[in-house]
Amino acid sequence: MSSSLPSTLEPIVRDVIAPAAEATDREGRFPRAALGALGAAGLLGLLSAKAVGGLGLGLAEAAQGVQRIAQDCPSTAMVLTMHYAGTALIEKYGATELRQAIAAGRHVTTLAWSEMGSRSHFWAPVGTARRDGDTVVLDGFKSMVTSAVEADSYVWSSRPTQGDGASSIWVVDSKAAGLTRPTPFDGMGLRGNASAPIKAEGVRIPFANLLGEDGNGGELMNNDELPVFTALIASSSIGMMDGTLARATAHITKNRFAESGSSICDLPTVRAYLARAQIRADQARVLRDDALAAMAAGRADTMLRVLEVKASAAEAALEVTDTAMRICGGAAFRKDVGIERLFRDARAASIMAPTSDVLYDFIGNALCDAAAKKD
Amino acid sequence: MSSSLPSTLEPIVRDVIAPAAEATDREGRFPRAALGALGAAGLLGLLSAKAVGGLGLGLAEAAQGVQRIAQDCPSTAMVLTMHYAGTALIEKYGATELRQAIAAGRHVTTLAWSEMGSRSHFWAPVGTARRDGDTVVLDGFKSMVTSAVEADSYVWSSRPTQGDGASSIWVVDSKAAGLTRPTPFDGMGLRGNASAPIKAEGVRIPFANLLGEDGNGGELMNNDELPVFTALIASSSIGMMDGTLARATAHITKNRFAESGSSICDLPTVRAYLARAQIRADQARVLRDDALAAMAAGRADTMLRVLEVKASAAEAALEVTDTAMRICGGAAFRKDVGIERLFRDARAASIMAPTSDVLYDFIGNALCDAAAKKD
Amino acid sequence: MSSSLPSTLEPIVRDVIAPAAEATDREGRFPRAALGALGAAGLLGLLSAKAVGGLGLGLAEAAQGVQRIAQDCPSTAMVLTMHYAGTALIEKYGATELRQAIAAGRHVTTLAWSEMGSRSHFWAPVGTARRDGDTVVLDGFKSMVTSAVEADSYVWSSRPTQGDGASSIWVVDSKAAGLTRPTPFDGMGLRGNASAPIKAEGVRIPFANLLGEDGNGGELMNNDELPVFTALIASSSIGMMDGTLARATAHITKNRFAESGSSICDLPTVRAYLARAQIRADQARVLRDDALAAMAAGRADTMLRVLEVKASAAEAALEVTDTAMRICGGAAFRKDVGIERLFRDARAASIMAPTSDVLYDFIGNALCDAAAKKD
């Protein structure tokens, strides 16, 4: 972990992100000021190489940042996650100028992968790309794009222009002609994300905007993106658990029964709920840390950890926020203690592609394949 | 069950309640039109004796009505539940004129029991009642009253005017001087309830508004109210499960993956989630039916069923709505399929006093007491 | 329920079954004395028509008996369940003489359906039946037959002798030449069942031993057997929960901490565990009662209840016995309080075909099919 990251980030959370969090949720307002502050502090370029003006930090620091922000505003954390997710591919395969813009904090990007037709199976896009000389014409319908209304570019998946590869990945300027964005979703949680479906009809972009090889999108998705995306989404879930547990513990410690003068936390059943939740949160945290360590070291079990880390944290966050709602009772239900929003926001990670259930299937397959090979 | 109740209720749900449900939730709008229609059809007087102009039906029919309405608008179901809860005491102990007003559909009542000081321990109010000749002066702070802003009367708990009884119960005119209602809560669910805290400062009411004996509030709460309240809240939870399962099953049956042409329900894991949820819902339903049968027959295990029925249904509803969110994925999260509201609304029953955890303690005590007596 | 059944059964449980229960489990000893006593009292013929000398009672009474016995000896309850399961088909389709023997308590039967090859998919046997004049020659390998070593006959499934029906059902004399039984299983629970695999090699039986039509086994399984079998297995699980809860409640009520003089049940967390377990048991019980009522009345939802009832009770029994092990701690682990055996025995129902997971799939399919038809 970077020791300087907290000193840079903490004032931004305290002065910009946390004060706006309630309105971000209530009004579904995109956290533009937060992105401005993060950009100004260099944090939008956290993953960008120093050569292009970035901080040159790694996934562990990105995870640390996302986790901290998610404690106070999960919408901002998700927007940043998707920006880092796009940046990871652009840094490796993209144009220098674009990389410089990101590093400088002038450009926000995001992933545009999920489709109505393929549902959570984002690895098999049905949208098309047709080559026309130096350009490519994209058609397709993305069902749910974080920051859709506000990002400067989309890292976009389509079928390849030729061959039988699973997909190709492109950078698409969000102002390109032919893109339409219906009204942002009115969702149960993560309401400040400006998430929306995006329709592409005859969108013409330079062929040079291709990331990696035409038809090699699957490799980029699995090898380059999946580790980044799953670690960051998991970190967002962990941050929400931290924020929830801190608020819940404070609530049950400070509020008393008039009848007896005792605190809510004097109830053994409440302490037991809290303890179970803390263990769940800590299990998810250390598994995430271990996943990051596995990736950094190229350990043999890296892919298992990549598949595990998001489901591990997302499912734990369902339980932890549910427990917090229970032990804080009516106060939490009435939005008094700030837990209710984290409860709603935490529901997203489990059903965001690859969903927990899809990941379970991948993990089960991987374990059985390994066992079958043993004989 | 009454065979005529559905024929009366169904058109009201279809034409009045369901069409308004989305706005009731989004805008936190009290379902005034629904109450008007229910009143006009005699259903606000469902529990009222025929002698005062009511339908003279029983708890089973009230449960049937609440359950049906909760499928489409849990806020309306909760307002009606609290009206019936108040009516049950008023019918037994109240003034004829008031009973006639309720029977005629001109008067909506509700319970005002929970207090900030006593938290979920509503059986030990800290608010006071001071006798002054033929009148009583009430002071207290109710933390959360359903229909607070809209009801015509409150069935109000306080300490007794004298003696060491646990409480006394009064009917308080909602327009009485000295009552103040802060803004209704902006809650996570049941947003159309017009729920609010109510402060009573020197509220003067006739002593004749006493329900039962002064100091005997505990008996009214336990013997008269608890069976009614727990059965109706449970029925509301059951209705929400029914509404959720119907929507979820329809969603997974009709939506297909473009990649393969298969439906979501072709996934065995999804079918298994659905089946577990259906069993949970049906277990809660039949336990509720058994509780009603026990009450009607005065069975020896009636009190156990009264203590079980609300927690049984409320906890099942937490699981069932959670499962529905999972199997319907992003569509449910985005409010498309109508499950998200039921998910939020269903969170209330578990933490509404007596909370599931308080009921668990009562049940555990009852079982251990019975075992201790066996020797 | 029959009011005379308890007065007949209670002394048998008290004087014969309960005293032998510990040895039945420890030594894996078949409860022969119990069967003798049940036969002498007419209870092996409980489902047999009065015309053949039976008690002429119904499934509800059979369930009541199995439930009572399972409180003290689940092995005996399972042997009886399988006897009733076989009897249900024999009563409807079998020879009068055999029916008379069962009614008289001289003949114990059982089902022999599960196969190694088909695993839990008993509806698709791979064993064969070859017609030879008035006889049929059976070959096959049944993987797990309750009472295998001790029953007088097996109700046996095979492929039909001709046609493409799924199966045919036969009564096979357990002393027929060609039947071999390996040593009974040394299982984790239900150790007194004398369960074993059975191999049939060229077993010749009269064609007249066919139950129903050749090839119609599927109809007998689904229409005649499934309701009986699932209701009785569920009742066995419910009895185990009753037995477990009674022992656990007694243990935590009577045992005290020397340090403080308080009972284990003075711990609120323990009371909460107990209460949740009691609710789970009661939910399973009332769902079973409702399933019996649905069958008796031919209700439209009968098949749903048939599919639900076994999984509902079996899964509840997993939780309830697990909770009892937890709250009784070391004493339960050390067999002191009689819970440990019920914990082990209760594991069987969930994985006995049709397993809970198979039933979940059937239920999910049924719900989705019904939803698909609505449009």
Add this chain to the structure above:
Amino acid sequence: MSSSLPSTLEPIVRDVIAPAAEATDREGRFPRAALGALGAAGLLGLLSAKAVGGLGLGLAEAAQGVQRIAQDCPSTAMVLTMHYAGTALIEKYGATELRQAIAAGRHVTTLAWSEMGSRSHFWAPVGTARRDGDTVVLDGFKSMVTSAVEADSYVWSSRPTQGDGASSIWVVDSKAAGLTRPTPFDGMGLRGNASAPIKAEGVRIPFANLLGEDGNGGELMNNDELPVFTALIASSSIGMMDGTLARATAHITKNRFAESGSSICDLPTVRAYLARAQIRADQARVLRDDALAAMAAGRADTMLRVLEVKASAAEAALEVTDTAMRICGGAAFRKDVGIERLFRDARAASIMAPTSDVLYDFIGNALCDAAAKKD
């Protein structure tokens, strides 16, 4: 982790421990040969300082060893855990000669702390110690001592001889006059432990056998023992999960349905069960690793991790072994696949003092205390 440990341990597990595991469980036979082999290889002295002839390794290596052995014989792992638990105190506070005997593999020790009177609250023994010159006379009744019948010494807790400390800790020769051991327990699991209650009546030992200060037992328990004990018990649970998952994965991969030719692992529901179980096991594993890292570094959150690690692993093992029983079905129930024993053995850790529920209470208290101090 030590790289040489596996090369020393693996042949012992393969050649001595695993082959005896089945009989160890079935006959409740103490794993004497395993202890002989471990002693000969120096592994009974793994924690002993090199100065007294030990291997001079640390807790991480002890955990590694216990985890490996628990995959194949949890009884042996538990006996070794208790030996290490006793050794940790003896190494710090005990006599050189005893330390040398342990290091040389000639002496097996164990903890004798749990009492009938204090139940799982081992920190408050009710047994007494009376000083008599250079000797001490012990009276007391230990309810459950691992290796009771076979160990060479007991690390024994009592009230102090004077003062108001919570307890004192002594080394007691297992052959001392006045010690009586009833028959070993016939338990559900860990059947090879030779666990038994031990009664001490006027047992006279040298006062010099005191470990630490008289009355300071609480400090030894909390500071010296708790980290060792919880980390090793957790490691035993993790080993059991590893052994279970390996066997379950092999079973579902290799066994096929005759009907379709597909493997059990072709069922998506089975893969999902397996994946969830693997995540639970890995969460427990990495939390244990983090606890060891916290202890080694003296991190500020060490005590939280110490309190979490045992409950985290023990509860995960309940789930993981339960899932394995489910997905391996009848084969597991019939002891065919070796999972059934691990399932039974895994039940012990959760209810072994400090039980999971006691640890939850400690954790809840710690979290609330920390929150209360923040203001």
